[in-house]
Amino acid sequence: MFFMNSEEYIDIERSKESVTIRLGGIWSVESLGSIESLYKKVLPEIFDAKKIVLDLKRVESIDTSAMIFFITMRSELKKIADTRVINTPKEFCRMFRMVKRFYTPSYRPKSATFASLLEPILRIGKGAVSIYYDIVLFLSFIGRSAIAVFDTLKRPSSFRIKETAVNIYSTGVTAIPIVALSSFLVGIVIAFQSAVQLQKYGANIFIVDMIGISIPRELAPLITAIIVAGRSGSAYTAQIGVMKITEEIDAMKTMGFEIFRFVVFPRIAAMMIALPLLIFFADIIGIYGGLLVAKMQLDITPA
Amino acid sequence: MKEIIKMRHVRTVFGDKTVHEDVNLTVKEGEIYAILGGSGSGKTTLLREMIMLLRPSGGEIEILGQNLETISQKEAQKLRSQWGVLFQFGALFTSLTVEENVAVWLREYTSLSDATIRQIVRSKLKMVGLDPDVGRLYPSELSGGMVKRSALARALVMDPKLLFLDEPTSGLDPVSAEAFDELITQLRSLLGLTIVMITHDIDTIFNVVDKMAVLGEGRVVAEGSLKQVLKRDHPFIRKFFGGNRAKARIEAMKMEAS
Numbered sequence: 001m002f003f004m005n006s007e008e009y010i011d012i013e014r015s016k017e018s019v020t021i022r023l024g025g026i027w028s029v030e031s032l033g034s035i036e037s038l039y040k041k042v043l044p045e046i047f048d049a050k051k052i053v054l055d056l057k058r059v060e061s062i063d064t065s066a067m068i069f070f071i072t073m074r075s076e077l078k079k080i081a082d083t084r085v086i087n088t089p090k091e092f093c094r095m096f097r098m099v100k101r102f103y104t105p106s107y108r109p110k111s112a113t114f115a116s117l118l119e120p121i122l123r124i125g126k127g128a129v130s131i132y133y134d135i136v137l138f139l140s141f142i143g144r145s146a147i148a149v150f151d152t153l154k155r156p157s158s159f160r161i162k163e164t165a166v167n168i169y170s171t172g173v174t175a176i177p178i179v180a181l182s183s184f185l186v187g188i189v190i191a192f193q194s195a196v197q198l199q200k201y202g203a204n205i206f207i208v209d210m211i212g213i214s215i216p217r218e219l220a221p222l223i224t225a226i227i228v229a230g231r232s233g234s235a236y237t238a239q240i241g242v243m244k245i246t247e248e249i250d251a252m253k254t255m256g257f258e259i260f261r262f263v264v265f266p267r268i269a270a271m272m273i274a275l276p277l278l279i280f281f282a283d284i285i286g287i288y289g290g291l292l293v294a295k296m297q298l299d300i301t302p303a
Numbered sequence: 304m305k306e307i308i309k310m311r312h313v314r315t316v317f318g319d320k321t322v323h324e325d326v327n328l329t330v331k332e333g334e335i336y337a338i339l340g341g342s343g344s345g346k347t348t349l350l351r352e353m354i355m356l357l358r359p360s361g362g363e364i365e366i367l368g369q370n371l372e373t374i375s376q377k378e379a380q381k382l383r384s385q386w387g388v389l390f391q392f393g394a395l396f397t398s399l400t401v402e403e404n405v406a407v408w409l410r411e412y413t414s415l416s417d418a419t420i421r422q423i424v425r426s427k428l429k430m431v432g433l434d435p436d437v438g439r440l441y442p443s444e445l446s447g448g449m450v451k452r453s454a455l456a457r458a459l460v461m462d463p464k465l466l467f468l469d470e471p472t473s474g475l476d477p478v479s480a481e482a483f484d485e486l487i488t489q490l491r492s493l494l495g496l497t498i499v500m501i502t503h504d505i506d507t508i509f510n511v512v513d514k515m516a517v518l519g520e521g522r523v524v525a526e527g528s529l530k531q532v533l534k535r536d537h538p539f540i541r542k543f544f545g546g547n548r549a550k551a552r553i554e555a556m557k558m559e560a561s
């Protein structure tokens with residue numbers, strides 16, 4: 001892209017009673033940025049003009065966006081003084097007539113009023129109301145899920161085994177690597193930090209209780225829960241969001257399928273089955289991590 | 304007339320499936336050019352190759368004098384600012400209002416003031432036949448026809464030379480479809496656009512299109528004006544133009560000619 005001397009776009013010449021504005025160059029959406037800033041610079045100089053002449057002789061070409069700008073500019077100039085347009089090229093004329101057909105004067109942006117001062121308060125109010133509705137929706141979600149659970153218990157044959165299995169795979173099996181990595185590292189860190197302290201008191205052997213109790217009781221469940229909540233929570237949001245957009249959910253509703261039984265309950269059930277197993281797995285890996293450190297740091301062997 | 308798009312020996316292969324064997328076609332300046340073909344014949348894929356969303360497995364594509372195979376990053380960027388694309392389902396940005404959707408390009412690539420951008424956007428909405436106040440709505444609040452029109456306004460915001468339309472009238476009611484066809488012809492004559500479109504719409508083909516290419520078995524089985532295409536004997540052409548609606552139109556065309 002080449003840049004021409006921006007003076008070429010708008011050039012003004014003053015005489016005693018009139019101001020001549022010469023427009024020139026290629027007026028396109030790409031050059032419009034410089035044209036606009038040039039125009040803003042020129043505007044104060046012609047504020048006191050009695051008569052304005054717009055000379056378009058040197059305009060090489062103009063596109064629709066630039067023409068929209070030109071029409072706005074011309075009506076602004078008309079407000080300042082009597083404005084005349086001369087030397088209009090044919091091409092320019094054609095474009096002008098065409099754009100004139102759909103040119104829409106802009107609405108005035110609202111100036112700061114008393115109402116706009118209240119804007120922050122309005123926003124707080126709207127936020128509060130939306131939180132209220134979120135809570136209501138959440139409660140109704142829990143209630144409807146519970147009903148779906150009871151319905152399934154009443155008629156166990158209606159339990160969606162296939163969907164549940166798929167979800168156990170996607171939330172449980174595929175989460176194994178990341179759960180293994182984090183619980184292994186936590187096992188190592190806990191063992192390492194306590195080894196340093198325990199050594200001072202010669203209480204090396206208590207590292208067994210330290211790891212054996214803190215990991216299965218506190219750390220492994222916590223870490224696994226956080227990972228699964230983050231990982232599967234967002235996956236569920238994406239899955240169900242897409243189903244909503246592609247109207248799958250609506251299709252289910254119209255076919256009389258209770259979506260809590262078809263969409264929600266299989267996922268909750270999958271979590272209820274997968275999470276304890278994952279935690280058990282995290283226990284083992286975490287303890288194994290601690291065991292390694294105990295062996296290397298404190299020479300405590302398992303056997 | 305200048306050649307805007309040239310495709311030579313284009314081949315497309317997905318895995319072990321060959322979609323295009325050997326596609327050759329030429330679009331000239333100022334034409335409204337349609338790509339026809341059965342479902343799955345590779346029309347959308349061909350369009351995606353033209354707009355650099357997909358690389359063909361072989362062959363050459365030249366657009367506005369640029370070879371897409373050897374084009375540099377910078378030239379590609381410049382080329383993209385010379386065409387507008389209307390996707391089949393509009394592809395409006397859902398998190399933005401219509402006005403913001405249309406303004407996105409202007410905000411990103413020009414240094415224009417908000418007031419000027421708003422002015423341009425509102426005028427362009429009017430140009431595609433929308434009430435400028437529609438600009439305040441979000442895409443989810445629009446009807447099908449309004450979505451297509453808004454997307455068209457977005458495609459036209461940078462005054463492109465070339466416009467790609469993927470099934471512009473599909474999913475519209477006949478009245479909106481006809482209005483959309485009219486709008487496209489109008490824009491072509493007003494702005495001197497070259498338009499490439501995919502369509503199944505018999506009315507669009509008879510009312511709007513200058514030239515067309517019919518895809519079949521991975522090739523262009525017929526290229527030319529409607530009359531030229533009708534002369535070719537091919538199962539798809541026979542079937543496509545053998546329906547009652549098409550037959551009536553062809554009769555009317557013959558009556559007019561004689």
Ligand SMILES: Nc1ncnc2c1ncn2[C@@H]1O[C@H](COP(=O)(O)OP(=O)(O)O)[C@@H](O)[C@H]1O
Pocket residue numbers: 317322340341342343344345346347348349
């Ligand atoms: N990304 C892709 N991967 C594999 N196959 C594809 C892909 N995109 C399209 N296809 C196949 O290419 C063929 C042509 O598709 P498309 O161009 O969408 O057809 P249409 O003419 O209906 O628009 C179809 O058979 C489709 O299955």
Ligand SMILES: [Mg+2]
Pocket residue numbers: 346347
């Ligand atoms: Mg398609």
